[in-house]
Amino acid sequence: MSACLDICELSAVLPNGQRVLRSVSLSVQPGEVRALVGESGAGKTMIGKAVLGVLPKSVRVVEGEMLIEGEDLGRLDAKARRNLIGARTALIPQDPLTALNPSRRIGAQMTDRLVRILGWSGERADQRIRQLLDEVQIRDPERVLKSYPHELSGGLRQRVLIAAAFAAEPRLIVADEPTTALDVTVQKQILRLIAQLQREHGTAILFVTHDLGVVAKISQKVSVLYAGKVVEEAETAQLFAAPQHAYTRALIAATPRYTDPYASLKPVDESVLAGLTAEIAAADNDWRPGHG
Amino acid sequence: MDEARIARRASSPRLWLAGGWLLLALLAAIFAPLVAPQDPLAQDLMLERLPPFWLDGAEPGYWLGTDSLGRDLLSRLIFGGRIAFIVAFAAATSACLIGSALGLIAGYFGGWADRIISRIVDVWMAFPPVLFAILLVAVLGTGLSSVILAIAIIDWTRFCRVIRAEAMSQARMDYVESARIAGYGRIGIMLREVLPNVLPSVVALLSLEMGIAVIVEAILSFVNLSISTDDPTWGSIIAEGRLSIHQAWWVLVFPLITLILTVLSFSQFGEALKARFDPVLR
Ligand SMILES: Nc1ncnc2c1ncn2[C@@H]1O[C@H](COP(=O)(O)OP(=O)(O)OP(=O)(O)O)[C@@H](O)[C@H]1O
Ligand SMILES: [Mg+2]
Numbered sequence A: 001m002s003a004c005l006d007i008c009e010l011s012a013v014l015p016n017g018q019r020v021l022r023s024v025s026l027s028v029q030p031g032e033v034r035a036l037v038g039e040s041g042a043g044k045t046m047i048g049k050a051v052l053g054v055l056p057k058s059v060r061v062v063e064g065e066m067l068i069e070g071e072d073l074g075r076l077d078a079k080a081r082r083n084l085i086g087a088r089t090a091l092i093p094q095d096p097l098t099a100l101n102p103s104r105r106i107g108a109q110m111t112d113r114l115v116r117i118l119g120w121s122g123e124r125a126d127q128r129i130r131q132l133l134d135e136v137q138i139r140d141p142e143r144v145l146k147s148y149p150h151e152l153s154g155g156l157r158q159r160v161l162i163a164a165a166f167a168a169e170p171r172l173i174v175a176d177e178p179t180t181a182l183d184v185t186v187q188k189q190i191l192r193l194i195a196q197l198q199r200e201h202g203t204a205i206l207f208v209t210h211d212l213g214v215v216a217k218i219s220q221k222v223s224v225l226y227a228g229k230v231v232e233e234a235e236t237a238q239l240f241a242a243p244q245h246a247y248t249r250a251l252i253a254a255t256p257r258y259t260d261p262y263a264s265l266k267p268v269d270e271s272v273l274a275g276l277t278a279e280i281a282a283a284d285n286d287w288r289p290g291h292g
Numbered sequence B: 001m002d003e004a005r006i007a008r009r010a011s012s013p014r015l016w017l018a019g020g021w022l023l024l025a026l027l028a029a030i031f032a033p034l035v036a037p038q039d040p041l042a043q044d045l046m047l048e049r050l051p052p053f054w055l056d057g058a059e060p061g062y063w064l065g066t067d068s069l070g071r072d073l074l075s076r077l078i079f080g081g082r083i084a085f086i087v088a089f090a091a092a093t094s095a096c097l098i099g100s101a102l103g104l105i106a107g108y109f110g111g112w113a114d115r116i117i118s119r120i121v122d123v124w125m126a127f128p129p130v131l132f133a134i135l136l137v138a139v140l141g142t143g144l145s146s147v148i149l150a151i152a153i154i155d156w157t158r159f160c161r162v163i164r165a166e167a168m169s170q171a172r173m174d175y176v177e178s179a180r181i182a183g184y185g186r187i188g189i190m191l192r193e194v195l196p197n198v199l200p201s202v203v204a205l206l207s208l209e210m211g212i213a214v215i216v217e218a219i220l221s222f223v224n225l226s227i228s229t230d231d232p233t234w235g236s237i238i239a240e241g242r243l244s245i246h247q248a249w250w251v252l253v254f255p256l257i258t259l260i261l262t263v264l265s266f267s268q269f270g271e272a273l274k275a276r277f278d279p280v281l282r
Helices: A044-052 A078-088 A106-117 A122-135 A141-146 A154-167 A184-201 A212-218 A236-241 A246-253 A270-286 B002-030 B073-109 B111-125 B129-140 B144-171 B174-182 B186-222 B234-243 B250-277
Strands: A005-013 A019-028 A033-037 A060-068 A089-092 A172-176 A204-209 A221-226 A229-235
Touching: A005 A044, A019 A033, A019 A044, A019 A060, A019 A204, A019 A221, A019 A229, A019 A270, A033 A044, A033 A212, A044 A060, A044 A089, A044 A172, A044 A204, A060 A078, A078 A089, A078 B174, A089 A154, A089 B174, A106 A122, A106 A141, A106 A154, A122 A141, A122 A154, A154 A184, A184 A212, A204 A212, A212 A236, A221 A236, A221 A246, A229 A236, A229 A246, A229 A270, A246 A270, B002 B073, B002 B250, B073 B111, B073 B144, B073 B186, B073 B234, B073 B250, B111 B144, B129 B144, B129 B186, B144 B186, B174 B186, B186 B234, B186 B250, B234 B250
Parallel strands: A033 A204, A033 A221, A089 A172, A172 A204
Antiparallel strands: A005 A019, A005 A060, A221 A229
8 A cells, every 4th residue: 555645855945046855755654643843944834835736936846756645746737736635635724813714704615625626515515514513522513604714713713624624534634733823721622633533534644843742642653854854754652762863862852841841951952953954064065956 | 803893883883974975975966857956057147146045145946056157056066976976986997897807916826917017007107197187088088988988097006006915915825825725726716715805905995996086087077178068067066166266155165065075985985894894804
C-alpha cells in the first residue's frame, strides 16, 4: 500500500535565490499522524502549502516530487491536480477567524463545498454537516449553522473548521498550528477533538506545530525542521527517548515540562545553531537544482 | 459586539431620514405631472416674483413663489428632480458597474491585470474631474445622454480604486485559500467568496456617487452645458436664481436646499446601508 503522502527531495526557492525548502523528504502513512516541528520561519507552513497546491506566487519549486496516495502531483495537469487535492485533502488552518468567509453563514459555507465540489445532494450534505457538528461536540447546531463567523467564539469557530475538514472524508489533513490562535484551556479541548476524530475516521494528518508538548500528545512520527531542512525524523517516542541530532536535543531541553514546570529552561544553544547554519551553508554551496 | 450594536442603532434614524427624503423626492419626480401644482413652463408676467406662501403678497397654489417669468418654483423643482434622478441612477450605475468589475478583477487577480488597470486609473485621475466633464460634454455635445456618459466615464475610477483595495485584502484572507484547496475555480471564488465581502462598499459608493452625479449635472446645467431644452433642471434654476437674488432670493435658495438635501441624503443613505449590510458591523 502506498503512503498517503510522500514528499521526496522537495526544494523551493524565493525570487532572490534564497532556499526556503532544502531537499525535504517526508511521508505520512494512511491513518497516521506525523508532526512537523520547528521554530518560526523553518518552513513548516511552506511544506503544507506545497502539498495543498497553494504556494505563494513568489515561491518556486525547483526540484522534488510530491505523491498523494501514489499519484504524482507533478505529472498531473493543473485541473486534475486541483481535483485530486480537493477530493483527498483538507486544511485545518491556524486562524479560525480569517479561514471562514465573514459574509456567509456557517451552514452555507460548510454544505456548499460538498454540494458544489463533490456533487452531493443538498440533503445529504446537510445531514453530513450535522453529523460532524455533533462529532465535534457542538450542542446547538441550529444556531451555529445560522450564524456568521464573527458571532461565534474562537473555540467554536475552530470546531466548525475541524468539522468542515473531516466532512468530505479526506485521506489527508494538513493541520497548520490549529491551536496556536486559541487560549490555553481551549487548546487542549481542540487537540483532544482532533485526535479523537482522527482515530475514528482513520485520517492521516500532517500536523504542523512548534510545540513539542503537542507533538508528544498527538503524533506517532515526527520530522524536525530547521531552516527548511529536515534534520531528524523518528517515531515520536523514539525522538523523545533518544534524540539523535544536537538541534533536536536542544529543542527538547528548551521545552517546558508539565511534570516539572519550574525547572530552568535552556534556550536553544547558540553553538548548536551556529554549527547547523554552517552545515547548511556548506550544503547550499554545493547545491544546484536537479543535482541535489 | 456592543459597539456594533450602537453603530447600528445610530445608523437607523440616519437611514430613515435620508431614505425618507430620497423616497419623497423620487416619488414626486416620477409622478410630477400629477403632483406639481402648476405647469412648470407656463409663464405669466402678472405673477412674476411671487414670494413663498408665508410672506405678504403670496398667491395660493404657488407655495414656494415664482421666478422672474412668473413660473411656479415648486413645480419647476419637482420636474427638475426627474432629470436629477435619471442622471443619478443611470450615471452612477454605469460608473459602478465598470469601476467595480475592473476593481474586483485587478484586486483579486493581481499581476498584469492589476498593473494595466491601475495604470489606466492613474492616467484617468490625472485630469481634474470638473474640467474633464466640461471637456467631454463639449466633445459629446450637450444632452441628457452625454451628461450621463460623461459622469460614468469620469467617475468609474472612484469605484475601481476602492473595490480594488478591498478585493486585494480579501484575496489574502485564508478563506480564499481554503476555497482554492477545496477545488473552486478562480472566477467562482471571485464571484462567490470575494464579491459578497466588497458589496457593502459597492452599495455605499453607489449611493454616494448618485449624489455626486446630481451635483455634476447641476454644475453642467449651471454653466449651460447640460440639456439644451427648456426643461427645468436644478442647476438651471439655480443659475436663473442667481441673477435675481436681490429681487427674489427664494428662486436661488430653494433649489440650493433641495440639491444639498438630496446630495447629503444619498451619501448618508449609502453609509447607513453599508453599516446594515456589513456582517461584521451588523
Ligand atoms: N509569501 C511569502 N513569500 C516569500 N517568502 C515567504 C512567504 N511566506 C513566508 N516566507 C518565508 O519562507 C520561510 C518559511 O516560512 P513559513 O511560513 O513556512 O515558516 P513556519 O515554519 O510556518 O513559521 P511559523 O511558525 O512562524 O508559522 C520564512 O523564511 C519566511 O520568511
Ligand atoms: Mg507557519
